[in-house]
Amino acid sequence: MKSLKQFASQVAVNQVLSYVDKNPKENLAKFLSTSEKVVVNPRDLKAIKILQNEMSKEKSPWIDLIYRFFDQTSARNQKKFVNNFLINSVVYGIDRRKKLMADMDVSIPWTILIDPTSKCNLKCTGCWASEYDKTDELSIDTIDRIITEGKELGIYVYLYSGGEPFVRIKDILSLCRKHDDCYFSCFTNGTLITESIAKEIAEVGNFAPGISIEGFEKDTDFRRGKGTFAKTLKGMEYLKEEGVMFGASLCYHHYNYKEIGSEAFIDFLIDKGAYFTWLFTYMPIGKDADTDLCCRPEEREYMYHKIREFRTSKPLFTMDFWNDGEFVEGCIAGGRNYFHINAHGDVEPCAFVHYSDTNINDVSLLEALHSPIFKAYQNRQPFNQNHLRPCPILDNPGMIVKMVNETHSYSTQPVDKEPPESLEKKCSPIAHKWADTADALWEKSHT
Numbered sequence: 001m002k003s004l005k006q007f008a009s010q011v012a013v014n015q016v017l018s019y020v021d022k023n024p025k026e027n028l029a030k031f032l033s034t035s036e037k038v039v040v041n042p043r044d045l046k047a048i049k050i051l052q053n054e055m056s057k058e059k060s061p062w063i064d065l066i067y068r069f070f071d072q073t074s075a076r077n078q079k080k081f082v083n084n085f086l087i088n089s090v091v092y093g094i095d096r097r098k099k100l101m102a103d104m105d106v107s108i109p110w111t112i113l114i115d116p117t118s119k120c121n122l123k124c125t126g127c128w129a130s131e132y133d134k135t136d137e138l139s140i141d142t143i144d145r146i147i148t149e150g151k152e153l154g155i156y157v158y159l160y161s162g163g164e165p166f167v168r169i170k171d172i173l174s175l176c177r178k179h180d181d182c183y184f185s186c187f188t189n190g191t192l193i194t195e196s197i198a199k200e201i202a203e204v205g206n207f208a209p210g211i212s213i214e215g216f217e218k219d220t221d222f223r224r225g226k227g228t229f230a231k232t233l234k235g236m237e238y239l240k241e242e243g244v245m246f247g248a249s250l251c252y253h254h255y256n257y258k259e260i261g262s263e264a265f266i267d268f269l270i271d272k273g274a275y276f277t278w279l280f281t282y283m284p285i286g287k288d289a290d291t292d293l294c295c296r297p298e299e300r301e302y303m304y305h306k307i308r309e310f311r312t313s314k315p316l317f318t319m320d321f322w323n324d325g326e327f328v329e330g331c332i333a334g335g336r337n338y339f340h341i342n343a344h345g346d347v348e349p350c351a352f353v354h355y356s357d358t359n360i361n362d363v364s365l366l367e368a369l370h371s372p373i374f375k376a377y378q379n380r381q382p383f384n385q386n387h388l389r390p391c392p393i394l395d396n397p398g399m400i401v402k403m404v405n406e407t408h409s410y411s412t413q414p415v416d417k418e419p420p421e422s423l424e425k426k427c428s429p430i431a432h433k434w435a436d437t438a439d440a441l442w443e444k445s446h447t
Contacts, residue, residue: 040429193235334377
């Protein structure tokens with residue numbers, strides 16, 4: 001239930017939002033001024049001051065992104081993003097989680113990644129989901145319980161993956177409607193987004209898909225199958241037409257990193273209507289994973305520099321979950337800022353860490369957060385004092401062996417039960433080569 005203060009804040013912000021939407025370029029300053037009176041947390045006030053400073057510049061990609069948001073998304077999508085994501089999750093959620101964490105001696109994440117299903121309509125090269133048991137699904141009642149219990153802990157943002165989450169889009173949208181104080185996103189291949197589904201997404205307002213794309217047509221179809229790129233673009237087109245905020249999920253690897261990191265591709269995403277990008281480097285998960293796809297040190301460094309360049313020049317929010325470790329003090333998984341629940345119910349530290357000691361079908365969400373493997377994670381985080389080497393698999397593979405073995409966690413891979421020692425052997429050469437480059441980058445940026 002909303003607090004009186006939370007409700008009053010949303011009423012005030014909604015009134016100003018309606019005003020800003022009529023002429024964002026003239027009225028954004030008034031919106032920020034009103035927001036400044038609502039928030040009290042120094043962290044939030046600092047963010048407002050930064051935006052106000054950006055407005056004073058002759059050219060700011062951040063302000064251009066905000067203008068684009070007001071120009072191209074529907075009023076309902078705008079209100080849901082501001083109320084659910086910014087007010088509920090950021091302004092109130094963070095403070096509630098901090099208080100509860102101190103009282104209960106447990107880490108409470110900002111978001112939970114949930115797989116509604118293991119089914120997928122594609123079979124992408126290098127994707128472990130192709131090995132999943134296609135009958136695994138979380139019931140809608142279980143997902144509803146996770147979200148309900150999560151809100152009690154101050155968690156208002158939920159992500160979906162899979163499999164392909166749009167296989168169960170009707171259930172997802174029904175949960176968006178029921179939990180209309182939350183904000184939802186997903187990782188989807190985008191091929192199942194139809195015109196009618198885009199209209200439903202626009203109607204709920206609190207669901208922003210993240211569409212997986214590997215570059216232009218050649219690179220996307222290389223991993224995802226011929227014709228996938230064209231279908232993905234059609235899905236983007238439907239969302240843009242309905243004023244839905246959406247983004248792109250980008251996996252860069254040895255063969256596509258220059259295209260993913262090119263100005264032409266970033267401009268292409270902006271033109272198609274994307275507002276955010278989640279970037280991942282390829283992870284060799286599974287016994288038969290092709291390590292040749294893994295980025296070489298110079299390729300990962302290339303992305304490090306490119307993303308920072310785009311942040312100062314492009315109206316697009318970008319987050320690289322490996323190269324941005326310095327901004328979040330290392331790895332965010334294991335319940336620290338997020339964790340993963342697969343379609344079988346296994347509670348995993350990360351979508352890339354297929355080991356668990358707990359199943360959500362047997363425990364409450366709070367009990368899951370107390371799981372031994374989560375505690376093992378948190379006792380070791382950060383896994384490296386160089387936050388450009390954040391990952392316990394790709395960057396510090398010895399760590400995953402220790403945590404899995406000491407907690408007696410089991411492999412959640414349904415076909416190839418890859419022992420952590422095998423993962424360490426595979427990733428150690430990659431980690432060793434990256435270490436020198438990462439250490440040089442870290443030293444340069446912190447001296």
